[in-house]
Amino acid sequence: MRMTFRRLIGDLSVLGVVGGLTACGGGNESVGPNAVAAAPTAMSGVLRVGTAVEVASGESGEKIDGAVFTVNGREYTSSQGQITLTEAVALTSEVRIVAPGMLERRTLLREPRAPRFALWPQTSTSGMDEAYTRAIVYSHPEGAGPLRRLSRGTTHVAVVPSEDLRGEEEMAAHREAAERVTAASGGQVVYTVETQRPASGVYVETRLARENDDLCAGHNILAFEQDFIRSAETVRAVIVYCDPKSARTAVVSHEMGHTFGLYHSPDSKELMYAFFDGHGAVDFGARESLEMRLMLQRPGGNQFPDDDRSVGATGAGGTHVIVCPGSAPPGESGSRPTAR
C-alpha cells in the first residue's frame, strides 16, 4: 500500500513539472527567526554574556527542561526552559537544539534580545508523528522539499471565486472552506470569501477548468492548486476545479489546505488525504491543524526535520503545483497519469 502511494506521488510530479513547477529553495541571506512576523533588526550584532535564551514547545508553549543548546561549540542545558549565555555570541551564529520528544532544531541566532526557540514536537496526542510531519509539510510532488507556507506576516487571505462560481452552492462551499481553514490555523490567518481581488495582500483565486488546463487531463483529477512564490513563500494562489462538482464539496476545503502550505496526508480519514474525493472528512483534523500552527512558527524554506539555516530572503520564486486526483489511477503497477 505504501509503495503504491509513493509511486503515485512520484507520478504526480510529472504533472507538476509540466505545470511549470519550480522548487522553492532557499538562498543565502538569513531572515526571520522563529517568531514569524519579527522583522530583521540591525543591532550591535552580539548577544552579551548573561543573555537568557528560552526553549519551549511549539505545540503547547510550555518551557522545556533538559534541552541541549549548542552554540559556538559550547553546550548549555536548559533549566526551567532557560539557558543563560556564559560567553558573548555573535548574531547569526549557528544553533543546534536537541530536546527529548522534539525534532532536532538547526537554526541561526537571529534574535538579539531575549531569543526564544519553539521546538517542533516529534509526536503529539493529536496522532502526529515524524513521518506524518514529513508527509504533510515536506513532501512536494517532486520529492522531499522545504516547508512551503503563506508569506510571513499574512493574517488575512482573500478567496475570490470567478464569476462562474458565484452560485449558491459554490459560494457556500467556499465560505465553509474559508471558515475551516481559519479555524484550523487557530484564527491566526483569517480566510474570507470576496468578489474582488484585494488591492494588496495574499489572495486565492478559484475557477473552473478551461480547455487548455492540461493538468486536468489525468485520471480522475478533481482539482489542482498553483502557488506563486516569492522568497520561498506563497504570495497568491489559484485553485482550478477540473470537475465542476468539486467546487461544491469539501474538495474546496482540501484545496484551501494546499494554499496554506499543506501537502497530502497518508491517512484516508483526513481532509488532506491524497485521493480525497469530497466525501471523506469535511474538516481539518487535530493533527492537520497542529501542523498548520507549527508551520506558522517557521519561515518558508525550512528543511526537514527542522532546519532553517539556509533560508533565503530573496530570489527563491516561481510557481508550484499540486494536482489532486479523487482516486488512485487504475492498475497496481501504476498507469501513469498523463498531462497531455
Ligand SMILES: [Zn+2]
Ligand atoms: Zn490535494
